[in-house]
Amino acid sequence: MGGVDVELIDIKGMSDNALKEFLRKNAVSLNVFEARKIVELIGRNPTITELYIFNTQWSEHSSYKSSRSVLKALLPMNAPNVILGPVEDSGIVELGYINGERYGIVVSHESHNHPSQVVPYEGAATGVGGIIRDVLCMGAKVIATADPLRFGDPNGKNKNRVKYIANEVINGIAGYGDAVGIPNICGDVYFNGSFDENCLVNVVCLGIVKEKDIIHSYAPKNAEGYDIVIVGKATDNSGFGGAAFASLILDEKDRESNRGAVQVPDPFLKNVIIRASYAVFEEARKKGIELGFKDMGAGGIMCSTSELCSDGNYGADIDLDKVNASMKNLPPYMIACSETQERFAWICPPEFTKTLLKIYNEDFELPQISLGAGAFAVGKVTKQQDYILRHSGKIVCNAPIKSITSGIKYDRAKKAPKRNFKEPNLKEPDDYNKILLSVLKHPNIASKAKAYKHYDTSVMGNAVIETGYADAGVMKAVDNAAFGVALKTDCNPRYCKIDPYWGAVSAVAESMRNVAAVGAIPSALTDCLNYGNPEKPEAFYDFYEGVRGIADAARNLHYKGTTYPVPVISGNVSFYNESASGKAIDPSPIIACIGILKDYSKAITMKFKKENSTLFLVGDRKDELGGSVYYDVNDELGAVVPIIDFERERNMIYAVIDAINAGLLLSCHDISDGGLATTVSEMILGGDADGEIGAEISLDFINLRNDKALFSETSGFVFEVEDKNIERLTNLFRFYKLNLIRLGKTTGNKLMISKKNKQIINLPILKLKEAWTTGFAEALE
């Protein structure tokens, strides 16, 4: 038990009721049990600074207190291609060997949901900023970002606020990403009434690092006496309580008072810090210096410095007066826990500290670039495993460091909620042209160009397939080899609403199909698990089922060529996505899949390339339209969601990858939202909706009613093949025990679909284009 020089809060002496009231008054979100637990852990009453530290560290956001045991028990996090699992700021998966050296793709995936609901521009922008820090601090070159977004119903009762949030979130992502200069290579957007009061803003970031150059998020060996250096923007009071805030249920009434918890983005400063940090990496590698480096996100200085030291089995002694604060008289707990943006913490051997400070403060002139910014040595790594903070010459925190970092854990109860969904009894439509156009115009289907054309998709010059042109974005990974990296995010909230398990399975499978459709091997997954209040057994059941679905899919859709899972290497849990009235969002386990191409030049897009090529389908159409867009345009939800047959799914994915890498396909697109008819329409249009090659296809192969055949979202692929390659392709698919279904031809300037010589759809390309390019734009207006 360490001594302190300031007043203690008499938790021991307070009655439960008095303690409860005290916590509420001081905006501490810990409950009475947790507050008393602090006393037990540190062996005395805490100081106010210590109380706020535990408040932050034990928030759901920082401690994963409800989710940790489930994630650990279920998710497959290991496979031979994993360089680093989800234990530090980012996970790392093997890219491959170049000149005998192993390279890794660094991945991080987070949510910034609550801040984005309150102040959408800043919330989304700082989300991008934070995820970039997570990847950079592994010693990586940052190469790409992606943004899965979920907004409320643009035509519902909250439509004005929904549209406002959607536009501001898109502007925030653009405002930050464009300026910092990292390309945005994919994303997805769904609108759905369950997100009216809780939008979801997830962010994914990729980087590249040589295995031997990884910088860990912990103090290296023999670090006793090393300097603790913080770098970046001058610390202010912004974002104080941010981690705790992320773990609260939002009440729209409190919007104004919650604003203080949101951070202020500065992509300009970040742009310079990134380059300065690259210079530090280079210099440290040259001199063989081992460092620790960590993003300063939730919990600020306290969280990053305590974890850096604790994970290396050290303590820390920090003088908060040495922190570059931009406001006078900030109380110590505010300096320690504020979430001011654009900051990092380094653990640095004293002989290198001067060099490190010079790079940031002189070479890149941080103090001239942003008032009060810079790099400052604020403390020392200690052998004694205590976390000590000093302020105005007094010790304000002195607690065993492991008590701060090891968190708290709950085993939450789960109970299956009632789900009384029914399949609708829809009359077969008599005008299929009209139905297809309304599906294409549905904001969840329509082109998202109005969002991503606002993002810089080509900066850095490494894009091979930019956002929108294919199922996944593709980058050339490194300069000195042909490797390509593909990325896509997925999760259909309507499937998850009906069935949280199969919805999660479908999210994993779709993300894998998406990277396979450009020719990349699904190599790793990340998950951002967005759910309601985990203290409610029904919400926790949905969470549990979602994790189980991800785990089963990752285990059964093996890493190609092995029986290992496609590992989950990074992720995040966002609970309490629930409105004050108790309405939770539809379960949203958002998945990102990282795909790797040995040769990026093999990557293909979805757009038809030639007239008179043959179109094939793989994946039988089934009557499982629950959650489909077709049901949605009929104001129905349904009950039977797509079920993934793991063996078939695996074989489809492998066959498509092999076919693309053998150069047998001209274009390829997976079947998901909107079904077969949508897939073919999008292949006609292409990412820029400038396609000029139509298609004639026949549904003779199928016995389903036409609407189900056209719009069922059962998994599958459609691809375009030159006649000379059909035989090889057929053999390849036979090897995988798959039948190729011949759909028709690319031809003319229309989409013509018939069955038994009877025309079902006959639409000129211009009509398809008009519907597909206006639906999303109108939802934002």
Next chain:
Amino acid sequence: MPRKPNIAVIYFPGNNCEEESLKAVLATGMEGKIVRWNDRRGIEKYDGFVIPGGWGYEDRIRAGVIMAKDPVFDIIRKEAENGKLVLGICNGAQALVECGMIPGLKNNVEMALAPNKNPFVSGYYTTWVYVKSAEEKNRCAFTGFTEKNEVIPIPIAHGEGRFTTKDNELIQKLIKNKQIIFQYSTKEGKIEESFPTNPNGAMHNIAAICSKKGNVMAIMPHPERASFIRQLPDIVDLKNKFAGNLTAMEEPAPAMHIFKSMKNYIDEEVL
């Protein structure tokens, strides 16, 4: 053997296209280096300068204004007066206009790069467009390999890229001086003033302007992002033609000619 031309790609705080600009420079066989704005000692030794895209000095006040007032710009201007090459891309182009080097007819600011006029996306806009070479080959140091009327696929990525002026006669003067080098056009080379052919509402569809002498060019689209076949999108047939051919993917795309022309010019005129 004569030495290779040596190019400085200047990084102002906030720029973000310096690396890919350097890669395009190096791919031509020139030498080059990224030089920090505050590391300007001795930059006179370089044969030419690229001012890359991004948000130099956070675009404070207006895009390019503060960059244009940075001490390093005084040196660049002097070197340009002596005939050295300066290529300003996007934010770099904005700075060249803000410091009066482009179009450079008077000794002050004659034009502006105003916020895009775009009916689809307001503010920052990234997309692939086509530009047409408006003047004869070799009109300036950047078009030594570009025939008149040649159409080049190239991306734009900017919020303030609309070349404009209040001086009614300036555009006519620029045409007369053959200073308008690239114009936004259709794939077939047709100059249409309307969106999306003209993606930002620039006067006279201007995408790039050179100085009277032809040794300085301000271009809003990004040639460094369109310099290799692999960088092109599938709307450009050249990309689809070479699908699966790794060697061809690493070959130069048409916009690389801008950098190649710099090399040729320095090789012939300077070295």
